[in-house]
Amino acid sequence: MAYADGEHETKQRQAAPAPLSACGMAAAANVIGDRWTLLILREALYGVTRFDAMQAELGVPRTVLSGRLKKLLAEGVLKQRPYRKAGERIRYQYVLTPKGVELALPMIALMEWGDKYCRGGASTADVVERNTGAACHVGLVSDAGAPVSIGAAQFRVKG
Numbered sequence: 001m002a003y004a005d006g007e008h009e010t011k012q013r014q015a016a017p018a019p020l021s022a023c024g025m026a027a028a029a030n031v032i033g034d035r036w037t038l039l040i041l042r043e044a045l046y047g048v049t050r051f052d053a054m055q056a057e058l059g060v061p062r063t064v065l066s067g068r069l070k071k072l073l074a075e076g077v078l079k080q081r082p083y084r085k086a087g088e089r090i091r092y093q094y095v096l097t098p099k100g101v102e103l104a105l106p107m108i109a110l111m112e113w114g115d116k117y118c119r120g121g122a123s124t125a126d127v128v129e130r131n132t133g134a135a136c137h138v139g140l141v142s143d144a145g146a147p148v149s150i151g152a153a154q155f156r157v158k159g
Contacts, residue, residue, distance in 0.1 A: 017157045028106075031075050036060055037068050038110070040094075041103055044078065049093040069094055077103065109138040 020026045032038060036058070043054045055065050072078040077100040080092040096103075108127055115123040127136045140148040 017155050036064055040068050044096050049095050
């Protein structure tokens, strides 16, 4: 992997080791795409699932929110669940699908990075193990289950 501080030896490349069309990172960027989509996913992960609540919390224009929700529905990241308040028409909640729930790991990694580098180490929310309350963190793990430091990891193109 490339390191800006020269702490680790890297090979200089003229192109990424995988073409955009075959890269999972690029494919995910096409789904997630922008700040509003990330923030909508944040809301869904925190359990905020109703359009009006998301709109009020984020301050996102209604047309932008509607468009991003439609894309996340089409991608299978969210699904609609109907609900009705007494005396009102049917409305929909936007809940995570299993595909959407799996975005928790990269979202938690972004949260940890943001807390460290953008908020000076301050954290307003932690991820903990439900049964024990022990803190959890995102990290690299080998197939054998051993932790791997980012300095010991590298990209390897298959094939």
